[in-house]
Amino acid sequence: MREILSDLVAEEQQLDQFLQGISDRDWKKKTPASGWTIQDQVGHLAHIERFAADVLEKGRSVIDDARSELADFDAWTERGAAQYRRRRHQEVIEQWRFARADVVDALSRMEASERLPWIHGDLSARTFATMRLMETWAHGLDIKAAILGRVEPIPEDDLDEGEEDPLADTDRLRHIAWLGQRALPFAFEQAGEQFPEQGIRVELMGPKYATWRFGPEDTDQVIKGMAGDWCRVVVRRQHAGDTGLKAVGDYAELALKVAKAY
Numbered sequence: 001m002r003e004i005l006s007d008l009v010a011e012e013q014q015l016d017q018f019l020q021g022i023s024d025r026d027w028k029k030k031t032p033a034s035g036w037t038i039q040d041q042v043g044h045l046a047h048i049e050r051f052a053a054d055v056l057e058k059g060r061s062v063i064d065d066a067r068s069e070l071a072d073f074d075a076w077t078e079r080g081a082a083q084y085r086r087r088r089h090q091e092v093i094e095q096w097r098f099a100r101a102d103v104v105d106a107l108s109r110m111e112a113s114e115r116l117p118w119i120h121g122d123l124s125a126r127t128f129a130t131m132r133l134m135e136t137w138a139h140g141l142d143i144k145a146a147i148l149g150r151v152e153p154i155p156e157d158d159l160d161e162g163e164e165d166p167l168a169d170t171d172r173l174r175h176i177a178w179l180g181q182r183a184l185p186f187a188f189e190q191a192g193e194q195f196p197e198q199g200i201r202v203e204l205m206g207p208k209y210a211t212w213r214f215g216p217e218d219t220d221q222v223i224k225g226m227a228g229d230w231c232r233v234v235v236r237r238q239h240a241g242d243t244g245l246k247a248v249g250d251y252a253e254l255a256l257k258v259a260k261a262y
Contacts, residue, residue, distance in 0.1 A: 001112050004126055005104055007172040008133045012100050015140040018166050019093060022147060027089040031142040032237070036081065038146050041139045042092050043084025044077060048135065049099035051080075052128075056106035060117040070119055103132060120186070127182075130175045134261050137176060138235035141167070151237050153228065169207050169228040177204055177227050180234030180261045181214035191258040196221055196251040204230055221249035223256065234261040 019042065027039045036044075055062045069076045084092045110116075112126040123131070144166050145151045153167040181202040188195040201215035204227040212227060223230070229243035233256065240256035247253040 044081040046096035047080030053102035221252040
C-alpha cells in the first residue's frame with residue numbers, strides 16, 4: 001500500500017498547492033462540469049472523501065444507510081457539493097484536508113488485498129486508494145481548466161527553461177491507466193455491451209518514455225497511445241477521437257467509446 005498511498009498524497013498535495021495560488025474570485029469561476037464552480041469541485045472532493053472515510057471507519061452500514069440516496073448517484077453528488085456552496089472557501093479546503101487525511105490514515109493500516117465495501121461493489125484496499133487518486137486527478141483537471149482554459153498539458157519542448165505546467169502528466173497516471181483497463185468490463189456492462197472473452201490490452205507510453213501494459217498478452221484487441229490521453233478518456237474529460245489513441249480490433253474500438261474508470 002505504501003506506493004499507491006504515497007502517490008495519492010502527492011496528487012492531493014499538488015492540487016492543494018494549485019488552489020493556494022488562485023484568488024478568492026477564482027473560486028467562483030465555472031468549470032467544465034455543468035453548473036459547478038471551483039468551489040463546487042472542492043466541495044465535492046470534501047464530501048466524497050468524508051463519505052469514504054466514514055465507510056473505512058464504520059463499514060458497510062454507511063453505504064446501506066445511504067442506499068436510497070445513492071440510487072440517484074448524480075443527485076446525491078450534487079447535494080454533496082451544494083452543502084459547501086455557501087461556506088468560505090478556506091473552510092471547504094480544510095474539510096477536504098481533514099477528510100482525505102482520515103482516508104489515508106485508515107488505508108495505511110490495511111493490506112492491499114483487503115476487501116472493502118464501496119458504492120458499486122466491494123473493492124480491494126489498493127483499488128479503493130486508486131479510486132481516490134483518480135477522482136482527485138479528474139476534478140483537478142476541471143479546476144485547472146477553469147483557470148488555464150485547457151485540460152491537456154503543454155508539450156515539454158514548448159516550455160521555457162524552469163517553467164512548470166500544472167497540467168503536466170506524472171508517473172502517478174500509471175495507477176489511473178491501470179484502473180481504466182481493469183474497469184473495462186464494468187464500462188461495457190454499463191453501456192449494455194458484451195465484454196470480449198479474450199479481454200482487451202492497453203499499451204501506453206507514460207512520462208519520460210515509460211512503457212505501461214495492462215491486460216492479457218494473448219488478446220488481439222489492443223488500445224495503444226499516450227498514457228495521458230487514455231487517462232483523460234477514462235475519466236471522461238476528453239473524447240477518444242480528440243486524442244492520438246489507436247484501437248486494434250472491433251472491441252477495442254468500442255472500448256474507446258465506452259471506457260470509464262468509475
